[in-house]
Each structure stands twice: as structure tokens, then as C-alpha cells.
Amino acid sequence: MLKYILLGFLNYQPATGYELKQRMDSSTTHFWHAKLSQIYITLKALEEDGSLTSTLEAQADRPDKRIYTITPQGQADLHQWLAQPEMALSPKKETLVLKLFFSAQLDPQAILTQLRLQRELHNQQLAYYRDVSPQIIQQAADDFPMLAKDAALWEATRRFGEKYEALYVSWLDETIQLVEGQFH
Amino acid sequence: MLKYILLGFLNYQPATGYELKQRMDSSTTHFWHAKLSQIYITLKALEEDGSLTSTLEAQADRPDKRIYTITPQGQADLHQWLAQPEMALSPKKETLVLKLFFSAQLDPQAILTQLRLQRELHNQQLAYYRDVSPQIIQQAADDFPMLAKDAALWEATRRFGEKYEALYVSWLDETIQLVEGQFH
DNA sequence: GTTGTATATATAAATATTTATATATTATAA
DNA sequence: TTATAATATATAAATATTTATATATACAAC
Numbered sequence: 001m002l003k004y005i006l007l008g009f010l011n012y013q014p015a016t017g018y019e020l021k022q023r024m025d026s027s028t029t030h031f032w033h034a035k036l037s038q039i040y041i042t043l044k045a046l047e048e049d050g051s052l053t054s055t056l057e058a059q060a061d062r063p064d065k066r067i068y069t070i071t072p073q074g075q076a077d078l079h080q081w082l083a084q085p086e087m088a089l090s091p092k093k094e095t096l097v098l099k100l101f102f103s104a105q106l107d108p109q110a111i112l113t114q115l116r117l118q119r120e121l122h123n124q125q126l127a128y129y130r131d132v133s134p135q136i137i138q139q140a141a142d143d144f145p146m147l148a149k150d151a152a153l154w155e156a157t158r159r160f161g162e163k164y165e166a167l168y169v170s171w172l173d174e175t176i177q178l179v180e181g182q183f184h
Numbered sequence: 185m186l187k188y189i190l191l192g193f194l195n196y197q198p199a200t201g202y203e204l205k206q207r208m209d210s211s212t213t214h215f216w217h218a219k220l221s222q223i224y225i226t227l228k229a230l231e232e233d234g235s236l237t238s239t240l241e242a243q244a245d246r247p248d249k250r251i252y253t254i255t256p257q258g259q260a261d262l263h264q265w266l267a268q269p270e271m272a273l274s275p276k277k278e279t280l281v282l283k284l285f286f287s288a289q290l291d292p293q294a295i296l297t298q299l300r301l302q303r304e305l306h307n308q309q310l311a312y313y314r315d316v317s318p319q320i321i322q323q324a325a326d327d328f329p330m331l332a333k334d335a336a337l338w339e340a341t342r343r344f345g346e347k348y349e350a351l352y353v354s355w356l357d358e359t360i361q362l363v364e365g366q367f368h
Numbered sequence: 369g370t371t372g373t374a375t376a377t378a379t380a381a382a383t384a385t386t387t388a389t390a391t392a393t394t395a396t397a398a
Numbered sequence: 399t400t401a402t403a404a405t406a407t408a409t410a411a412a413t414a415t416t417t418a419t420a421t422a423t424a425c426a427a428c
Binding site: 028031032078082087088090097103107110117122152153164171 | 185188192195212262269272274278282284288289290297298301309331333334341
């Protein structure tokens with residue numbers, strides 16, 4: 001799947017692995033993430049099968065950088081994937097919920113600590129979606145050669161993140177009350 | 185992480201890989217899933233490092249089955265993991281949201297088809313959480329040697345799933361309207 | 369001036385996961 | 399009565415992902 005994220009970004013304009021990582025971290029990270037090491041591996045594989053080409057650019061003040069450009073084949077791959085219907089639900093992996101599921105044997109104080117910590121983290125994430133993320137989208141819309149349509153879809157994915165974090169916080173509140181209630 | 189799910193279930197009572205898969209499919213699947221092949225691999229690894237023991241039981245009408253039992257070391261591992269605070273947010277992977285993010289170049293009709301299909305799937309999933317899942321929890325509470333506390337926590341994870349699916353459907357409705365609106 | 373952060377890349381090793389394939393039996397449905 | 403689904407395992411191969419480590423430069427902050 002990472003493959004298509006890289007093609008998706010490179011379809012706007014050429015970029016290095018490092019830049020792609022930064023773009024991911026300020027956008028798709030919330031619904032798809034990857035480590036830099038994995039990005040380099042995947043870029044190399046994409047070049048090998050002809051979806052990308054690359055050129056090495058020397059820099060005066062920094063190490064050389066490798067700039068990747070999408071090929072017509074890469075664009076075809078991307079469009080094929082975009083058009084192909086998702087027939088299944090995305091599998092979720094939520095460590096905290098999993099832990100809670102098996103926490104009955106645990107000291108209630110220990111699970112409460114974790115629930116409260118996660119509430120704090122998700123609250124921060126919610127604030128990010130409300131305050132920071134809209135600005136990032138606005139700036140991307142200004143900086144990048146793209147249509148208003150792209151920005152509207154990016155905004156829709158941001159709203160997904162915001163709603164999700166709000167849900168998570170409210171569920172945590174409810175769950176903390178439940179666990180607290182089991183004390184007296 | 186699968187490791188701890190298996191230990192978590194086996195902490196209630198011994199079971200075979202096949203049974204563990206079934207239990208996962210009717211409970212943790214919504215926040216953690218695994219293929220049967222991976223379960224067998226992980227059970228073997230857990231036995232090798234002393235967290236589980238197994239016995240082979242001959243059956244008259246079915247192939248032999250291997251029954252796994254948790255060891256004190258396995259219980260210690262499980263408790264250690266349960267008590268260890270989750271310091272980070274769980275990374276999300278949502279293919280549909282990802283696709284939408286890159287769908288501006290796509291024929292709007294193609295993304296609309298996918299959004300509507302996913303709305304259907306998430307609606308089904310929502311119905312599952314509302315109608316089927318509570319009964320499964322009730323039956324598990326009747327069948328398994330566990331405390332009311334376990335069932336209460338299981339119910340909390342079910343509520344997470346229900347809320348999540350309701351959110352997803354409402355977000356899809358909103359997003360479908362947005363994309364439809366971009367036509368005229 | 370030293371420390372930390374950012375730019376830029378890369379590999380090795382470990383772990384995790386999916387897909388495909390194989391075997392063998394039995395109950396159920398068409 | 400034939401097909402299929404379900405029970406019960408298991409392995410091979412491919413893919414994906416994380417963690418750890420390495421190198422080298424330069425700018426900014428303290």
C-alpha cells in the first residue's frame with residue numbers, strides 16, 4: 001500500500017525519500033504511516049519495476065539527494081489502484097482496546113492509569129486536527145501545484161481524523177467512569 | 185502483539201489454534217486480527233520459549249488436535265504486558281481514507297462507487313455490533329469461567345466498535361454529499 | 369564550543385503478516 | 399450422490415514492517 005502513497009505524492013511532483021516522509025508525516029500519517037527505512041526500500045523497488053525514475057542531484061551544503069519522478073507506468077499503476085473498489089473493511093489494530101479486553105485480571109489502578117494517559121494523548125491529537133492540520137492543508141494548497149478538488153478531499157480526510165479522535169476521547173471518558181465505578 | 189492475545193485467551197482455559205482463531209474472530213477481530221497460519225506459527229514460538237505447553241489429543245471423528253496450556257511464565261509475560269503503559273497512539277491504517285486522499289485525479293463516479301460500497305459494508309458492521317455482538321458476549325459470559333468484570337470490559341470494547349462504525353457511516357454520508365456536490 | 373536537530377541516505381536483522389498450498393475427515397446441503 | 403463447507407492442522411514463499419545502526423554535513427541554540 002505504501003507503494004501507492006509514494007506514487008500518489010510523486011504524481012504531484014518529483015521528490016526525495018526524505019521529502020516524501022515529511023509529506024506523509026503531515027498528512028497520511030493518520031490513516032497510513034511508514035518508517036523512512038521502508039520508504040527507501042519501496043522507492044528502490046518501484047524504480048526497479050519501472051514505476052519511477054531517479055536522478056542524483058549534488059548539493060553544495062548537504063549530501064547528494066536522489067530525486068524520484070513518476071513514469072507513465074507508475075501513473076497507470078496508481079490509477080488502476082485508485083479505481084479498483086475496496087471490497088473489504090480495513091482491519092483495525094488498536095492496542096489499547098486490546099489491552100482493555102484482557103485487563104480484568106489486572107489491578108484496576110493499572111488499567112486506569114493507562115486509560116488516562118491515552119485520554120491525554122488522544123486529546124492532544126484532537127487538538128492537532130482542530131488547530132494545526134487545517135493550516136497544513138491550507139499551506140499545501142498554496143505551495144503545491146494542485147486543484148481545489150485535492151484540498152477538499154484532504155479536508156475530508158482531516159475531518160475523519162478529527163471525528164475519530166473526538167470519539168476516542170469520549171469513549172475513554174465513558175470507559176474510565178466504568179472502571180472507576182467498579183471500585184466501590 | 186498476537187502473542188499476547190493468544191496468552192490472554194489461554195489464560196482463561198486451554199485451547200487449540202483453531203478454537204483461538206474462532207474466539208478472535210468473534211471478539212478481538214475488531215481491534216486485532218490474525219490469520220490461522222500466523223496463529224499456528226506464534227503458538228509454536230510461544231511453546232518454544234516456555235510460555236505455553238501443549239498436548240496432542242486423539243479424536244475419534246476428527247484429526248488429532250493440539251491443545252495449548254499457558255505456563256506460569258506465560259502468565260507473567262501477559263501480566264507484564266498488560267501492566268506496561270501504552271505510551272503512543274496506535275497507528276491507523278485506513279485504505280479507503282487513503283484512497284480518497286489521492287482521488288482528485290480520478291473520475292468522481294469511480295470514487296463515489298467506492299464510498300457507497302464502503303457505506304454499505306460499514307452499515308452491516310454497525311448492525312453486527314448492535315445486534316449480534318452483544319449476544320456473543322452474553323454467551324461467552326455464560327460459557328466461560330470468567331468474572332462479571334471481564335464481560336463488562338468486553339462490552340466496553342464492543343461499544344468502541346459500535347461507535348466507530350456509526351462514525352464511519354456518518355462520515356461517509358457527509359463525504360458522499362461533498363463529492364456529489366462537486367458535479368454541478 | 370558543544371549539543372541537538374535537520375538533511376540525506378542506507379543496510380542488516382528481526383519480526384510480522386499474507387497468500388497460497390497441502391492433507392485428511394466428516395457433516396450437511398443441493 | 400455429489401459437492402461443499404467445516405474441522406484440524408501445517409509449511410513455503412512472498413511481502414511488509416520495525417528496530418537498530420551507520421555515515422556525513424551544517425545550522426541554530428545554549
